[in-house]
Amino acid sequence: MRLRLNVPLVLAVPLTLCLTALWSAPAMAQAGAASEERPSQCHAIASLSPTVTFAQFSSNERGLFQDQATDRTVRITYVTHSTFLIESPNGVRAATDFAGYAGPELPDIVTMNKAHSSHNTPFPDPEIPHVLRGWNPNGDGPARHRLTLDDMYVRNVPTDIRSWGGAMEADGNSIFIFEVAGLCIGHLGHLHHKLTEDDFAAIGRLDILMVPVDGGMTMSQDGMGEIAERLRSQIILPMHRFRGPIDRFLAKVPDFAVDWRDTAGFTISVGTLPDRPTVIVLSGV
Numbered sequence: 001m002r003l004r005l006n007v008p009l010v011l012a013v014p015l016t017l018c019l020t021a022l023w024s025a026p027a028m029a030q031a032g033a034a035s036e037e038r039p040s041q042c043h044a045i046a047s048l049s050p051t052v053t054f055a056q057f058s059s060n061e062r063g064l065f066q067d068q069a070t071d072r073t074v075r076i077t078y079v080t081h082s083t084f085l086i087e088s089p090n091g092v093r094a095a096t097d098f099a100g101y102a103g104p105e106l107p108d109i110v111t112m113n114k115a116h117s118s119h120n121t122p123f124p125d126p127e128i129p130h131v132l133r134g135w136n137p138n139g140d141g142p143a144r145h146r147l148t149l150d151d152m153y154v155r156n157v158p159t160d161i162r163s164w165g166g167a168m169e170a171d172g173n174s175i176f177i178f179e180v181a182g183l184c185i186g187h188l189g190h191l192h193h194k195l196t197e198d199d200f201a202a203i204g205r206l207d208i209l210m211v212p213v214d215g216g217m218t219m220s221q222d223g224m225g226e227i228a229e230r231l232r233s234q235i236i237l238p239m240h241r242f243r244g245p246i247d248r249f250l251a252k253v254p255d256f257a258v259d260w261r262d263t264a265g266f267t268i269s270v271g272t273l274p275d276r277p278t279v280i281v282l283s284g285v
Contacts, residue, residue: 042184042204072181077265078282082239084210088180090151096187111176113189134174134189142171153179157202182270183207209233212240213249236279
């Protein structure tokens with residue numbers, strides 16, 4: 001995808017200042033978690049809106065936001081329910097909403113959310129190096145994760161969650177964002193409410209978005225469709241799904257192409273993002 005600047009040259013200085021501020025952001029850490037604050041390419045790309053028209057990047061034209069000139073690929077595999085396995089070019093393996101299983105090999109990073117037992121496990125294998133919970137078990141504020149492992153950067157944006165009694169619990173869910181090989185990949189977790197302007201600002205732009213589409217246990221399919229369009233994602237991966245809800249969700253995003261796959265995984269890079277926003281429905285439960 002290529003960035004076409006529709007702004008006069010005088011705006012180059014504010015953009016430079018914006019990128020400089022990202023580069024010098026102070027470290028943020030959560031006790032007990034390996035953390036490192038680094039510049040977010042998702043923030044940097046999003047900061048160019050709305051003065052930039054987004055089009056397809058060629059394989060070598062990500063510019064400031066691609067670590068290397070070569071077209072590096074990421075593999076994404078749908079495991080089950082809301083668990084995806086994300087594998088970086090250098091072999092870092094991250095599993096989302098980890099409930100104890102993400103394939104025969106242990107991941108290097110697992111993220112979890114509080115909703116119920118299909119989104120977390122109280123006993124993750126102690127051999128997993130990095131366990132990132134989307135809530136703060138201590139209860140004294142939101143979870144904050146900023147983890148860099150080799151060529152993958154993982155951070156979270158806390159959101160609220162609905163308790164079993166129906167009340168909203170502050171900071172019980174997290175949207176996890178994986179920045180790898182020039183791609184911004186987001187997992188909405190067990191999202192129960194519309195995102196605020198502050199949430200969108202904290203997330204930035206997402207090239208690939210993992211969305212719960214049941215429309216009942218999480219938020220409405222209308223709401224999920226609005227989020228997908230607002231984040232300008234080129235690929236939507238449905239999760240927390242059943243065939244009926246997927247069909248209803250697809251009806252809410254009529255401008256998106258639909259790609260039904262008979263495999264659970266695929267590889268993707270900056271240069272192979274689709275020209276048109278596309279819902280990819282992977283095989284699996």
